[in-house]
């Protein structure tokens with residue numbers, strides 16, 4: 001039987017100290033205080049950084065053999081083309097995908113994200129939220145198995161951030177790893193990781209993880225209100 005998971009083995013890297021840890025297939029959110037090691041972990045998972053000690057496997061394959069998509073905190077800084085269509089199609093052109101196939105894929109992803117109306121617009125004229133969606137389209141157009149999101153929702157309003165998450169859940173990407181400060185988003189993940197001082201302190205279903213965080217500012221505001229109202 002095929003084992004679907006990300007397997008972190010004996011990671012000692014910068015601030016990170018993670019013995020053995022498995023992330024299941026699906027939508028995972030990572031939360032934790034500033035400096036707890038979230039971005040350091042995402043850099044290892046995206047292949048931008050190689051672990052000083054330990055290994056990362058995805059479905060028993062080495063991380064470097066996996067097609068990974070990445071959206072940073074300020075995605076607009078990565079935009080390079082003048083037209084949105086050219087920006088979204090660029091990863092396919094860079095990998096020599098034939099023209100018709102690349103255009104069809106670009107249209108399909110734009111439909112999925114609800115941004116077909118932006119395709120012939122100039123990238124510099126987009127709003128911050130629109131730029132975030134275009135960067136997301138660039139990241140998923142080449143069908144990554146693993147998609148890393150390093151707080152791209154920090155500049156999005158709540159409804160837009162929620163839309164981004166629900167679209168990604170439908171995108172067919174096996175693993176989405178989303179670092180976020182938005183606890184209303186984190187509580188709807190399939191799997192939640194709470195980091196502290198380079199270690200994974202709590203993990204599991206969001207309800208289970210948040211039970212351990214009731215007396216902290218991480219506990220979702222809506223749940224706190226529900227508790228007060230009864």
Ligand SMILES: Nc1ncnc2c1ncn2[C@@H]1O[C@H](COP(=O)(O)OP(=O)(O)OP(=O)(O)O)[C@@H](O)[C@H]1O
Nearest residue numbers: 013014015016032033034035036037038039040041
């Ligand atoms: N080579 C290193 N060895 C040990 N610690 C390091 C090294 N390089 C950076 N750090 C520290 O690791 C910590 C974790 O940084 P990281 O950016 O991963 O945190 P984060 O949880 O993403 O924080 P934020 O929420 O503020 O973005 C920082 O305090 C940083 O100074």
